[in-house]
Amino acid sequence: MRPIRRRTSPFLADWLRCGGAFKWVASIINGTVISVSSSYFPRARFPDADAIYRRTKSTIETYRSYGIEDFLRDRTWIGSRMPHGDEARLLSQPKSRPIMVTRKVDTSMDGQPLTYSETLWSSDRVEFVLEGKDIRE
Template sequence: MDGKNQQGESVKAGGGWVGVAAELRTAIETGRHAPGSRLPSERALSEQFGVSRVTMRRAIGELEGEGLLRVARGSGVYVRADIPVRFRLGDKVRFSKDLTATDANLTRKVFSAREVPASVDIAARLNLQPGEAVLDMCVIAYADALPVSVVTRSCSAERFPALAEKFAAMDSFTAALREYGVMDYWRRSTDITARMPTEAEARLLQQSRLVPVLAYAGEDIDADGIVISCQIGCFASERVVVTV
């Protein structure tokens, strides 16, 4: 029996890439491939189904067009997950309270931490002199195994020595900052824009560079109104809803 694919092309059902796509579709719909999970490599799938990699690529492309799969260049093929992650934008920003998901476990990890000279932009945000030492921490937030945001938090290396280690041990910036006498802090401002991701952002978010991200930048202040850190990062726009 003949049918049509997402592009309206005539295909013969029951064999070739159509049959492979049908089997993968069933595996996804029945939960054998869970939402957010990564499929085996193209080579492994080709061997599993006994087809060429060209045929497998065509089947994956069809399911991507149907919205069942997403292809992250350089990372792999993932089952799409409708994860209702919400970020509440307020005067206080706390990961444990402001980033929420209905049916997903939210976690974070420090991807990298390094001491660098402050750029002109970062120095202006932190009220430092360009070239002063700042600690840059790149932190990735996950909903289950799916990355939803990548942010670089910058702060004065002199005022907050070893902050990255304290955060990693406590898994809380709020708790880590208390070690330096900052008992509370507030968001001074937040700017949000839509743009295309950089190559590094797309790789870390496991998404295509053709899908926009929600980029944001903001500064946090302590009770005395002194800027303690700035954050520059982005959300995966298909996975996060920003609530004001």
């Protein structure tokens, strides 16, 4: 599935302090869809993020193309719910099986928003492990 560009919702536009570029991508392992992800980049700061992401297939490389070598994960939310509409079809799972939902905000080292992302995970195909250790130490 290829990344695409769409208009950002008013909530996300406010969160990112501007309009944004959008990418949508699926993670597939051994032919099985594991997750479907949407990411939003502030368009004023990343005017060609969608094209760069299509070429590099990497958010980190997209940041680097704009001179951003380091960033922080400001926050991550993790929850679960039943899939909506086409989500079950996209994840190749029954509508009766819950999905995991992760939402995250990445910021620059000075706290400026870089991306907001939301990923839908097929709940029986993943396991999350959260540790409190700072990986930069």
